[in-house]
Amino acid sequence: MSPRTPAGQGKTSDASQGETSEASGSSSSGASTDESSTNSSEGGGSSDSSPGTxxxxxxxxxxAAKRTKEGAAAFGKAYQNEIGEASKSGDPSLLDExxxxxxxxxxxxxxxxxxxxEKGRVRSANPYSMSGLQATKRPDxxxxxxxxxxxxxxxxxxxGKPYGTVDATQFHLTQHVIWRGGGWKIADWVVS
Structure with missing residues (x-):
């Protein structure tokens, strides 16, 4: 089973084959300048608290639809939760959006x-729970x-049949959340 814990936190093991593998890590360090260029009308710094379109x-x-600090934080948490839901269902289409x-x-x-x-592999549950949620305005x-x-x-x-175990773990997640097209988008994230 390929682990889908962001940046490969945790181990998976296939008890039927006696295999254990470390997940690969993410080295992403910043968002592309194409989509995160500074623009005060899209930067999330506005006091506009109306819902997105x-x-x-x-x-x-x-x-999460409000263009506020609280909205950005709620959206970031919802994105991480959706990673777990998509891993359980096998359908990541909402993550793309x-x-x-x-x-x-x-x-x-x-x-x-x-x-x-495509290989018939999913998770048995959404394994993620989040705490310590904070949002800070970025200068860009x-x-x-x-x-x-x-x-x-x-x-x-x-x-549909058990295939390996993913051990419990924890990690610290940092996301870059930006306002685009009337709503929040994840521009980048990194695990530490």
Whole structure:
């Protein structure tokens, strides 16, 4: 089972084959200048607290549609939660909508989930729970959203049958959240 814990936190093991593998890490350090260039009308620094033009995904709090510090933080948390939901369902299409097209770790997690789903592999549950959520205005654009993520021990499933175990772990997540097209987008993220 390919782990989908961001930046490869944790280990997976296939008890049936006695294999254990360390997940690969993300080295993303910044957003592309194409999509995160400084623009005061899109940088998230405005006091405009009206909802974005797009509809919110099911289960996302209404505050995540507001162009505020709280909205950026709520959106960042919702994105991380959606990684877990997509890993469970095998459908990362909502993740594509929630990120810019120039976000390398976003594209990679979508690719990994799709590849696993094509092989019949998903997670038994959404393993993520988040705490310590904070947002800080960035000098270039948008917000730096940070949180601690706990990953619960869970099983990988292959064609509906147990396939390996993912050990519990935790990590610190930092995201770059920007306002684009009437709503928040993830421009980059890194795990430490």
């Amino acid at each position: 797009g509809e919110l995904p099911e289960g996302m709090p209404a505050v 929630m990120a810019t097209s120039k976000c390398p770790p976003c594209s990679q997690v979508v690719k990994d989930i799709r590849t696993d789903a 654009s948008g917000y730096k959203v940070v949180m601690d993520v706990d990953v619960a021990k869970h099983r990988g499933l292959k064609n």
